[in-house]
Each structure stands twice: as C-alpha cells, then as structure tokens.
Amino acid sequence: xxxxxxxxxxxxxxxxxxxxxxxxxxxxxxxxxxxxxxxxxxxxxxxxxxxxxxxxxxxxxxxxxxxxxxxxxxxxxxxxxxxxxxxxxxxxxxxxxxxxxxxxxxxxxxxxxxxxxxxxxxxxxxxxxxxxxxxxxxxxxxxxxxxxxxxxxxxxxxxxxxxxxxxxxxxxxxxxxxxxxxxxxxxxxxxxxxxxxxxxxxxxxxxxxxxxxxxxxxxxxxxxxxxxxxxxxxxxxxxxxxxxxxxxxxxxxxxxxxxxxxxxxxxxxxxxxxxxxxxxxxxxxxxxxxxxxxxxxxxxxxxxxxxxxxxxxxxxxxxxxxxxxxxxxxxxxxxxxxxxxxxxxxxxxxxxxxxxxxxxxxxxxxxxxxxxxxxxxxxxxxxxxxxxxxxxxxxxxxxxxxxxxxxxxxxxxxxxxxxxxxxxxxxxxxxxxxxxxxxxxxxxxxxxxxxxxxxxxxxxxxxxxxxxxxxxxxxxxxxxxxxx
Numbered sequence: 001x002x003x004x005x006x007x008x009x010x011x012x013x014x015x016x017x018x019x020x021x022x023x024x025x026x027x028x029x030x031x032x033x034x035x036x037x038x039x040x041x042x043x044x045x046x047x048x049x050x051x052x053x054x055x056x057x058x059x060x061x062x063x064x065x066x067x068x069x070x071x072x073x074x075x076x077x078x079x080x081x082x083x084x085x086x087x088x089x090x091x092x093x094x095x096x097x098x099x100x101x102x103x104x105x106x107x108x109x110x111x112x113x114x115x116x117x118x119x120x121x122x123x124x125x126x127x128x129x130x131x132x133x134x135x136x137x138x139x140x141x142x143x144x145x146x147x148x149x150x151x152x153x154x155x156x157x158x159x160x161x162x163x164x165x166x167x168x169x170x171x172x173x174x175x176x177x178x179x180x181x182x183x184x185x186x187x188x189x190x191x192x193x194x195x196x197x198x199x200x201x202x203x204x205x206x207x208x209x210x211x212x213x214x215x216x217x218x219x220x221x222x223x224x225x226x227x228x229x230x231x232x233x234x235x236x237x238x239x240x241x242x243x244x245x246x247x248x249x250x251x252x253x254x255x256x257x258x259x260x261x262x263x264x265x266x267x268x269x270x271x272x273x274x275x276x277x278x279x280x281x282x283x284x285x286x287x288x289x290x291x292x293x294x295x296x297x298x299x300x301x302x303x304x305x306x307x308x309x310x311x312x313x314x315x316x317x318x319x320x321x322x323x324x325x326x327x328x329x330x331x332x333x334x335x336x337x338x339x340x341x342x343x344x345x346x347x348x349x350x351x352x353x354x355x356x357x358x359x360x361x362x363x364x365x366x367x368x369x370x371x372x373x374x375x376x377x378x379x380x381x382x383x384x385x386x387x388x389x390x391x392x393x394x395x396x397x398x399x400x401x402x403x404x405x406x407x408x409x410x411x412x413x414x415x416x417x418x419x420x421x422x423x424x425x426x427x428x429x430x431x432x433x434x435x436x437x438x439x440x441x442x443x444x445x446x447x448x449x450x451x452x453x454x455x456x457x458x459x460x461x462x463x464x465x466x467x468x469x470x471x472x473x474x475x476x477x478x479x480x481x482x483x484x
Contacts, residue, residue: 003029004049004119009039022108036060048076049122055082066096077118141183144327145320149312160307161187169282171311174361177282185238193237198230201243210267219268235275244281245290256300314356322348328367343379349461
C-alpha cells in the first residue's frame with residue numbers, strides 16, 4: 001500500500017518535532033517546511049496527500065496557502081492548525097475546503113486520529129477516481145459511447161485482454177463485434193503481433209478449411225502453390241473467427257483439436273504445425289440454441305465460451321446514439337468535403353427514439369447517405385431517409401406507454417370535483433383542485449424528462465413536440481414562477 005505523504009507547515013521547530021513524534025508510528029512519509037511559500041512550492045512540485053497547515057506563518061497567512069490549494073484544485077486533505085481559534089476562522093477554512101480544524105495545544109490522540117481519517121478519505125477518493133476513470137469513458141479504441149451498457153463492455157475487454165483465455169462475443173449484426181475483438185487485441189500483450197480476422201460465413205464451405213489452416217501445393221484443383229492460412233498468420237497474435245456458428249460439423253472437429261493442442265495440418269499436408277494463437281470468436285446467432293439443435297458441437301461451444309461478451313444493440317444505448325451520430329457526421333463530412341457540423345433538435349429526437357434494427361452499421365449508412373446527398377451545416381428532418389421519418393409505430397407505442405405512466409403518477413380528481421365538472425358548476429378557486437394550465441403542462445413535461453433520464457430530445461420525441469419547444473417552455477415557467 002502506498003505511504004500517505006504528509007506535509008507539515010509549522011514555523012516552530014520544537015512544535016514540528018512534537019507533531020512528528022505523534023505521527024511517527026502512523027507509517028506516513030512526512031516532510032516539514034517552515035514558511036507558506038515553501039509549502040506552496042512543495043505542493044506544486046510533489047504529490048501531497050495531507051497538509052498539516054499552521055495559519056500563523058512568518059511570511060504569508062496559512063489561509064493564503066489554503067486558498068492556493070483550493071484554486072489549483074489540489075487533491076490533498078488540509079488540516080488547519082492555529083493557536084487562535086475562532087468561529088470566523090473555522091468557517092473561512094472550511095469554505096476553502098479544509099478537511100478539519102484543530103486548535104492548539106493539540107493532544108497526540110486528536111492529531112493521530114484526524115490524520116488517520118484524512119488518510120482514509122484520500123484512499124477512498126483515489127479508489128473512486130480509479131473506478132470513475134474505468135467506468136466513465138465515451139471513447140474506447142474504436143468504440144464511441146458512454147452508456148452503462150458500453151462501460152460494462154469496456155471493463156470486460158480490459159479485464160480479459162491480458163489473459164490467453166478464449167473470448168466469445170455475441171450480438172446482433174452491426175453491433176461492433178469485430179471492433180470488440182480488435183480492442184481485445186489492442187489491449188493485450190499481443191498488440192504488436194498480427195490480428196487476423198476471418199468471417200466464417202463469407203467464405204464457401206469447401207474453401208474455409210484452407211482459409212483457416214492453409215494448404216500445400218496440389219492439395220486440390222487450383223492449388224498451384226502452397227499457402228499459409230489464418231492460423232499460421234496469427235502466430236503470436238490473435239485469430240478472430242467471426243460468425244463461428246457457420247462452420248460445418250466436420251470443420252468444427254478440426255477446429256476443436258486445433259484449440260486443444262495448438263497444432264494443425266494444412267490441407268493436403270502430412271506434418272503438424274504448432275502456433276501460439278489467442279482465439280476470439282463471435283456470432284449473431286444464439287449459440288446455445290445452435291448447440292441444442294445439433295448445428296454446433298457442445299464440446300466446441302464450451303471450449304470457446306470461456307469469457308463471454310454480449311454486445312448491446314443500439315436500441316439499448318439510447319444516450320449513445322446522438323454522440324455516435326455526431327462523431328460520424330464530423331468524420332464523414334471531412335471525408336466528403338462537406339460542412340455539416342450538427343443535427344437539428346428534431347433530428348436528434350428522431351434518432352433517440354428510432355429502433356435501429358441494423359444497429360451501428362445502419363446508423364453509419366444513414367449518416368453517410370445524408371452527407372453524400374445533401375449540403376449545409378445542420379442536418380434537418382427533410383434530409384433523413386424515409387424509413388426514419390415514417391417510424392410512427394414505435395413513437396406511438398412509446399407515447400402510449402409514456403402517457404399511461406405519466407397519468408398514473410398525477411393526482412386524481414375527487415368524486416366531488418368530477419361531479420362539479422360534469423354539472424358545469426365548478427369555480428376557478430383553490431378548493432376546486434384546478435391549477436393553471438401551464439402548471440399541469442409543466443408537471444407532464446417534467447415527468448417525461450425524468451422518465452427519459454434527463455434526455456430532453458428523447459422526451460420531446462415521446463411527447464410529439466420539438467426539443468426547442470420544451471426549452472422555450474422551461475424558460476417561460478421560470479419567468480412565471482418569478483412573477484408569482
């Protein structure tokens with residue numbers, strides 16, 4: 001465990017020696033300076049976890065040092081020490097971010113407990129920061145997306161990459177299974193060796209064995225020379241077998257033997273070749289269903305299915321859609337020499353609620369089509385393909401579900417109020433339970449925003465209004481609330 005670095009800022013050598021004796025058994029890396037300027041220099045140039053700061057220093061006030069620490073947002077816990085304690089000084093110190101405030105003379109137990117608590121806070125903060133760094137990314141190798149579904153994928157990739165264990169990636173077409181495989185290779189110790197992808201569904205079955213293992217000259221008609229297969233080319237690196245469930249059963253047997261032994265024979269060859277390969281495979285089918293229906297060997301499945309990664313469909317990555325769309329828009333605009341830089345609120349709302357059956361690949365095609373066929377700086381609804389503009393069933397179902405949930409959360413009128421409404425005898429008094437229309441509208445829209453996790457374009461799509469309408473109404477509500 002890393003030793004906590006403690007900076008003691010105290011101009012009295014005798015008191016400094018006393019504090020150091022108090023903290024001697026705490027296992028701290030302690031440094032002593034006598035002036036505020038020396039303290040600032042130390043904090044600027046060295047990692048410091050805890051600062052014991054006397055306020056009465058010979059050159060500048062300890063509050064000036066504390067203010068400097070606050071301004072540069074230094075990640076250290078400051079314990080203020082002073083012989084002249086007052087409520088005002090304590091408040092000033094806490095407002096500037098001090099961890100604690102101690103008045104001299106200090107007992108040994110008070111100091112050791114306070115420093116130990118500050119050290120515990122520092123370790124906890126460091127742990128949280130590391131956790132946030134690993135679970136708060138919007139870019140990861142070839143991926144774009146900050147949703148929790150993708151954060152989980154990033155974490156599994158990082159954890160699995162250093163191992164030689166086989167990774168089995170499942171997911172719908174277009175979700176980025178090959179990007180995932182490339183990320184595993186790039187994070188691994190094999191990153192400087194070859195990454196060899198092979199799509200088992202795109203190669204004729206009678207040629208697939210040769211593509212994987214290679215062949216010798218004359219092995220079959222047309223084999224005019226010997227040829228290395230993917231297994232040889234991936235030696236020392238990663239072999240990615242995409243659409244693994246497309247392999248026929250005979251070839252599955254040979255692949256299983258290769259995975260178990262690391263050896264294989266070229267088509268038409270007689271000698272065994274040995275290679276060091278990391279296997280990553282993928283499929284858009286349900287592998288267990290393929291096993292149960294006899295199309296995929298159970299022993300091969302369990303040999304491959306060591307570390308599973310499930311790629312989420314784009315429809316499960318709501319908050320990523322617009323970020324990914326903007327990334328692609330910038331990329332394709334640059335490639336095509338266009339000036340597009342943004343989407344209208346209406347387009348972002350449509351993107352957020354669209355189901356994206358083709359996943360990221362479909363989004364890529366849509367953005368490319370928009371950029372190639374149109375010109376301008378902002379993408380508007382008229383530029384979208386018809387299948388996006390006419391996607392009404394999804395919107396209607398979502399709106400019905402949203403409407404039911406919103407209505408169920410709103411207060412119901414009493415029997416008396418209902419009868420008054422039916423008879424037309426209701427008065428616009430506070431007792432009637434009727435509020436101004438803008439307040440009722442405000443409740444409905446705010447409830448929709450909460451249900452959409454603060455995604456205003458998505459809430460606007462569900463409510464069948466533009467996002468700009470919601471932004472405008474929020475401003476109106478603020479003005480009306482101030483007026484009341």
